[in-house]
Amino acid sequence: MRAVFFKGNNHPLEIRDIKKPKPVKDQVLVKMKYAALNHRDLWIMSEQTNAGDGIILGSDGTGIIESGGEDVDPMLYGMEVIINPSLNWGNNPVVHGDSFKILGYPDNGTFSDYLLISKKYIFEKPEHLSFSEAAAVPLSALTAYRALFSKARLRPGEKVLITGIGGSAALWTMQFAVHYKANVFITSGKQEKLERAKQLGATDGFNYKDPNWTEAARKAAGGFDIIIDTAGGPDFSKLFELAMPGGRIVNFGRTAGNVGEINLRNFYSKQLSLFGTTMGTRDEFLSMLDFIEGRNIKPIIDSEFTLENIQQAIDHMKQEQQFGKIILKIA
Numbered sequence: 318m319r320a321v322f323f324k325g326n327n328h329p330l331e332i333r334d335i336k337k338p339k340p341v342k343d344q345v346l347v348k349m350k351y352a353a354l355n356h357r358d359l360w361i362m363s364e365q366t367n368a369g370d371g372i373i374l375g376s377d378g379t380g381i382i383e384s385g386g387e388d389v390d391p392m393l394y395g396m397e398v399i400i401n402p403s404l405n406w407g408n409n410p411v412v413h414g415d416s417f418k419i420l421g422y423p424d425n426g427t428f429s430d431y432l433l434i435s436k437k438y439i440f441e442k443p444e445h446l447s448f449s450e451a452a453a454v455p456l457s458a459l460t461a462y463r464a465l466f467s468k469a470r471l472r473p474g475e476k477v478l479i480t481g482i483g484g485s486a487a488l489w490t491m492q493f494a495v496h497y498k499a500n501v502f503i504t505s506g507k508q509e510k511l512e513r514a515k516q517l518g519a520t521d522g523f524n525y526k527d528p529n530w531t532e533a534a535r536k537a538a539g540g541f542d543i544i545i546d547t548a549g550g551p552d553f554s555k556l557f558e559l560a561m562p563g564g565r566i567v568n569f570g571r572t573a574g575n576v577g578e579i580n581l582r583n584f585y586s587k588q589l590s591l592f593g594t595t596m597g598t599r600d601e602f603l604s605m606l607d608f609i610e611g612r613n614i615k616p617i618i619d620s621e622f623t624l625e626n627i628q629q630a631i632d633h634m635k636q637e638q639q640f641g642k643i644i645l646k647i648a
């Protein structure tokens with residue numbers, strides 16, 4: 318079987334032919350159909366110096382169960398599945414425990430013809446989604462769902478600002494918020510992405526490359542009840558000015574780097590809440606799937622590459638050309 322191996326940040330990705338693994342105990346062997354990229358793959362490729370003989374990358378994927386270990390009911394063979402990449406969350410819904418991991422590093426991930434994984438992380442593929450559409454769901458939709466509903470506790474009608482809308486996690490956040498009848502505003506570094514997001518239901522958008530974007534945002538919206546940020550960077554402190562009194566700011570990314578100075582007076586006098594979040598629990602994964610299925614929501618897919626063209630897909634993400642998910646066709 319083919320698999321995409323990462324050995325360390327100074328090594329090119331390698332596509333190797335390796336032996337098909339054999340499931341034991343509660344493991345299932347999933348014949349992968351599609352996988353999808355996340356910014357996490359870029360972080361791993363730039364920040365991890367030594368992955369030994371190599372780790373198979375990839376957190377998102379869909380496929381068909383081919384076989385299972387002795388604790389797997391053969392009734393599951395042939396099931397069309399989506400994979401939850403949030404591994405070993407633990408018992409506390411507020412925060413994951415010490416053994417929490419994300420599929421695709423340090424454990425072997427989905428950029429492969431086959432994936433070996435515990436049946437705990439396997440869910441039936443939503444019926445209204447094709448295999449390629451379903452591959453766009455797991456990591457970013459789970460994180461967006463927890464950020465918007467479990468952390469910020471969105472209420473219909475609230476004004477929500479989402480930064481960097483071209484990213485897949487930001488787009489899932491926008492789709493969930495629009496379906497929940499929020500009044501959604503977005504930022505992007507590209508005018509055409511702002512326009513596309515408006516066609517999908519955003520009220521207005523602002524180009525974060527314009528030094529006056531926060532003034533434009535304040536003029537358009539007055540202020541925001543909720544801000545969901547995946548970028549951080551020097552603009553992060555401005556979010557505290559844009560938040561309404563009693564507002565909630567949630568961050569789960571650092572695409573633009575660490576943050577500068579924060580005006581604490583603004584923070585406490587407006588009685589703001591600041592949340593960090595990462596991935597989500599099994600219950601949140603189920604609720605997220607239910608939300609998507611119940612409202613017939615389809616992901617925004619930017620492009621599709623083959624497994625052999627993984628490097629082109631990675632380069633496409635690095636250039637920030639995408640609007641939505643970058644998909645990998647495996648079979």
Ligand SMILES: NC(=O)c1ccc[n+]([C@@H]2O[C@H](COP(=O)([O-])OP(=O)(O)OC[C@H]3O[C@@H](n4cnc5c(N)ncnc54)[C@H](OP(=O)(O)O)[C@@H]3O)[C@@H](O)[C@H]2O)c1
Nearest residue numbers: 356481482483484485486505506548570571572573595596
């Ligand atoms: N903690 C978690 O569990 C978790 C889960 C998912 C994602 N994340 C993090 O969230 C971030 C986005 O992930 P992703 O997979 O959705 O990435 P992605 O698809 O690669 O999108 C990245 C987007 O970041 C935006 N961006 C770049 N510079 C920006 C800036 N200065 N201000 C605002 N936006 C900026 C760009 O949006 P435009 O093209 O519109 O300008 C770009 O398209 C990453 O940092 C990722 O690690 C974390």
